Amino acid sequence: MVLFFCSLGPLRTGLLLASVGLFVSVCEGRSEASRGVVIPFVFDPKAICDPPCKHAGICIRNNTCFCSKGYEGELCQYADCYPKCKNGGECLRPGKCRCPPGFGGKYCHKVVCDGGCWNGGDCTAVNGVVKCLCPSSWTGSKCQEAICPQGCRNGGSCVAPGICSCLEGWLGGACHTAVCKRPCLNGGKCISPDVCRCHPHFSGPRCEEKKKAFYNRG
Numbered sequence: 001m002v003l004f005f006c007s008l009g010p011l012r013t014g015l016l017l018a019s020v021g022l023f024v025s026v027c028e029g030r031s032e033a034s035r036g037v038v039i040p041f042v043f044d045p046k047a048i049c050d051p052p053c054k055h056a057g058i059c060i061r062n063n064t065c066f067c068s069k070g071y072e073g074e075l076c077q078y079a080d081c082y083p084k085c086k087n088g089g090e091c092l093r094p095g096k097c098r099c100p101p102g103f104g105g106k107y108c109h110k111v112v113c114d115g116g117c118w119n120g121g122d123c124t125a126v127n128g129v130v131k132c133l134c135p136s137s138w139t140g141s142k143c144q145e146a147i148c149p150q151g152c153r154n155g156g157s158c159v160a161p162g163i164c165s166c167l168e169g170w171l172g173g174a175c176h177t178a179v180c181k182r183p184c185l186n187g188g189k190c191i192s193p194d195v196c197r198c199h200p201h202f203s204g205p206r207c208e209e210k211k212k213a214f215y216n217r218g
C-alpha cells in the first residue's frame with residue numbers, strides 16, 4: 001500500500017489520520033510550513049520499528065518513525081518546545097520547559113530572584129548570574145539591608161537608609177552620643193551611658209566631688 005504525505009519531513013509536523021488508515025495527510029506545520037515541499041513517500045503498514053517509536057510516533061517504514069506534533073528524534077524521543085527553552089532550560093514535553101535555578105516563566109525567559117528583591121531592587125541576570133540590583137541606599141542579596149553612610153556605632157543598627165536604631169544609653173544620628181541619666185557636673189563629660197569623665201579637679205560618679213589637691217593649691 002502506498003500513501004502520499006504532504007509533508008515537511010518527519011519532524012515538527014502534525015499528523016492526521018483520515019479514513020481508517022487508507023490515507024494519511026500531514027499538512028499541518030508550524031514555522032517550517034511555508035518552506036515545506038510535498039514529498040511523497042512510502043508508508044509500509046507492515047513496517048517494524050525496534051525500538052518502537054515514542055510519544056505516539058508512527059512507524060512508517062522499517063526503523064523509521066514519523067513523529068507526532070511536538071516531538072522529534074529518531075524515535076521521537078525528544079520533546080520540542082516552541083519557542084525554545086531559553087537560558088539552558090530543558091524541554092520536558094511540548095511547550096513545557098524545566099528551567100535552571102534563577103530562571104522562570106513558560107520559556108525560562110524570565111530571571112527569577114529567589115525570595116524576590118526588596119525595596120525597589122531589580123532582579124537581573126549579569127553574565128548569567130541572577131541577582132538583585134539594589135537602589136543606592138540598600139544592599140544585601142535581596143536589597144534587605146539599609147545603608148547608613150554615617151555608620152551606626154556602639155551597637156546601633158541601620159534600620160532604614162541613613163537611620164540608626166541605637167542601643168539604650170546612646171543617641172545621635174550615628175549613635176555616637178552617650179546618655180548620662182543624671183548629668184555630669186563641674187565640666188565632666190558623659191563618655192558612655194551613665195559614665196562621666198571628670199575635669200581633672202573633680203571626681204565621683206557625677207564628678208560631684210572636689211579633689212583635695214584642688215583645695216591645697218587654692
Ligand SMILES: *[C@@H]1O[C@H](CO)[C@@H](O)[C@H](O)[C@H]1NC(C)=O
Pocket residue numbers: 044047048062
Ligand atoms: C522490514 O523488516 C521485516 C522484518 O525484518 C522484513 O521482513 C521486511 O522485508 C522489511 N521491509 C522492508 C520494506 O524492507
